[in-house]
Amino acid sequence: MRYSKMFQQVRNEGHLAYIPFVVIGDPNEELSLEIIDQLVTNGADGLELGLAFSDPVADGPVIQQSILRPLANQFSVSSGLRLVAKVREKYPQLPIGLLIYANLVFAQGIKSFFNQCCNAGIDSILIADCPVKESKLFAGAAEESGIDLVFIAPPDANDETLQQIANTSKGYTYVLSRKGITGTEVAASKASTEFLGKLRNFGSPPLVQGFGISKPQHVFDAAKAGVDGIITxxxxxxxxxxxxxxxxxxxxxxxxxxxxxxxxxxTNHAQSA
Incomplete structure (x- = not known):
């Protein structure tokens, strides 16, 4: 519900949704909360929070460095979810997504993990190393807990895969403009309008572009391509x-x-999209 309200509001205003990402618990618990306050008070429409994981295959060296500090502090999954619960209490209407890896879910037990996330007030979970063809592993637990399962749409996916992503992803679809790992050190590229159009035609939820967005110009390019939101x-x-x-x-x-x-x-992007 929080995602649909947020996307409806920004759409009515001709805006893009802005969803910044940080690793929860970095550099420590107290400062992590202060960082999140900075994100929200300076214009975030939602949050994407990462849980520290020892093998973050989708992340570049910048985020990998960030992940080392919570791990060194013995900052556990349960510690992270307790911190998310504090954020939820402070910002009751804010959409909060979690970006994690499958082994963290398996380690907690799938059903138990999704229930813990629900209790913490999380709206969506994106399992970075779970392709849509493996969605059944988690779909039942997600549905029971009322959490949206978000999937990544890569730019080289065939139509059959895009159709499945559009039908399976809830809350939003995370679209990539390029293959590879996260990082501002990799040049940004604009998502293909044709690629985005296919996802829309297949009935996808709102399209949010991540990877390689770090400057205002990248945001304007994403708006022209036709996305609904961006993640930095x-x-x-x-x-x-x-x-x-x-x-x-x-x-x-x-x-x-x-x-x-x-x-x-x-900025009002209604005329440029």
């Missing part, structure tokens, strides 16, 4: 990596950056 992760995480030993400077840089991207996303 590595650019924010890079600021944490660089400044976590000087928290006030870190928080100021994050606030400034998020505000810049939020302003680009919240």
């Amino acid at each position: 992760g590595s650019a924010i995480v890079n600021l944490i990596n660089r400044h976590y030993n000087t928290p006030q400077i870190m928080l100021e840089h994050i606030g400034d950056y998020v505000r810049t991207i939020a302003q680009a996303a919240h």
Whole structure:
């Protein structure tokens, strides 16, 4: 429900939804909450939160570096979900998604994990290493817990796979403009309008572009291609990596950056889409 309300609101205003990503518990529990406050107060329409995992195959070196700190602090899955519950209590209407890897789910037990996420107030779960053809592993537990299961639509997927993604993904579909791993060090490219059009024709939920979006121009390009929202992760995480030993400077840089991207996303794109 929170996703549908949020996407409806930004659509009515001719905006894109802006969903920043950070790793929960990085660089520590207290600062993680302060970082999230910066994201929300400076224009985030939703949040995508990562749980630290020792083998994050979809992530580039920037996010991998961020993941090491919670792991070193023994910051567990249950610690992360307790922290998410605090965020939910503070921001009751904000859509909150979780980006994780399948082994974390299996380690907790699929049904137990989804129930824990539901109790923490999580709206969606994207399992980064679960292709849509394996969706049945998690679909039942997701449906029982009322959590949207989000899938990634890669740019080289065939029509049959895109149809399955459009039919299976809930809340939104995470679209890639390129193959590879996350990271601002990799040049951004605009998602193909034809690719996005196919997903829409197949009945996909709102399309949110991630990977390689780090500047306002990337946001404008994404709007012209026809997405409904954007996710930025590595650019924010890079600021944490660089400044976590000087928290006030870190928080100021994050606030400034998020505000810049939020302003680009919240420009009226109705005429350019």
